[in-house]
Amino acid sequence: MGLTIHGIAASRAVRPLWAATELGLDFTHVPTPYQGGATRSPGFLALNPNGHIPVVVDQQPPEQGGEIVVWESMACALYIARHHGQPDGHSITPATAREDAEALRWSFWAVNELEADALTVLMHRMAMPAERRKPELAAAAEKRLTVPLRVIEQHLRQQHERGESHLAADRFTVADLCVASVLNWARPARELMAAHPLTHHWVRRCVERPAHVAVKAAG
Known part of the structure; x- marks a missing residue:
């Protein structure tokens, strides 16, 4: 299991990167730029057919859905906060x-x-x-x-x-x-x-x- 974030901070990918860092998560950052064709490779398009960063890949146990792929930067940040943070009233995760x-x-x-x-x-x-x-x-x-x-x-x-x-x-x-x-x-x-x-x-x-x-x- 593990969390991977594709993108660079000088883009909308700053949102999931920031969320994961706020939560102190152990994640893999794949610095994928939005220029130069990196988001148009077959491998990347298999993750996000829109060809945009960021993309979050979350390896969950099979009973939790297995590999979960999230794109759209706001959705990525909200997903990380909701599913990797604690709703304890102290972290960035909504508590109510x-x-x-x-x-x-x-x-x-x-x-x-x-x-x-x-x-x-x-x-x-x-x-x-x-x-x-x-x-x-x-x-x-x-x-x-x-x-x-x-x-x-x-x-x-x-x-x-x-x-x-x-x-x-x-x-x-x-x-x-x-x-x-x-x-x-x-x-x-x-x-x-x-x-x-x-x-x-x-x-x-x-x-x-x-x-x-x-x-x-x-x-």
């Missing part, structure tokens, strides 16, 4: 039905409401070579992001009022991991972040966690 619901809804929300525009900000404010950046695309994405950031800012304010410092609880959970992994892309939009101080402070605390720093450093 409410925490599980928060993890599900905020993860899907991040994909639907944040990801495309946050990636546009990252690419056109920082990641791409300066001569290829289009500031007007970043500006339009930042304008659209004001709506979902208003939503998460309000939620964090409500959480603070009930004595909870994170999205689902008064501790860091997989809900925070999934959403922060997306919102981190938008941090180059300084004015946008400054206009949502609770969100900015929260995402910075999330990505400064030792597990995330270690995953990014390892590549």
Whole structure:
């Protein structure tokens, strides 16, 4: 039995890598890049016919399903948290039905409401070579992001009022991991972040966690 994660930290694969590291799991990392054809090899396509990273392969006993293959980055992170962590109220694993619901809804929300525009900000404010950046695309994405950031800012304010410092609880959970992994892309939009101080402070605390720093450093 064993857990294997295919992908690289400079991609959406950071999500399952971060989850496994937060939980202190013993796992195998296969550093599969998204460029150069590695995800189009017959062996990789047998794991994920979409040809994308990440892919999680979990070798379970036959009575638990045998070899389990998971793709889609949010699904990978949620699977690892649910099936390899302890619902003890201390780890990233949801410990109650409410925490599980928060993890599900905020993860899907991040994909639907944040990801495309946050990636546009990252690419056109920082990641791409300066001569290829289009500031007007970043500006339009930042304008659209004001709506979902208003939503998460309000939620964090409500959480603070009930004595909870994170999205689902008064501790860091997989809900925070999934959403922060997306919102981190938008941090180059300084004015946008400054206009949502609770969100900015929260995402910075999330990505400064030792597990995330270690995953990014390892590549």
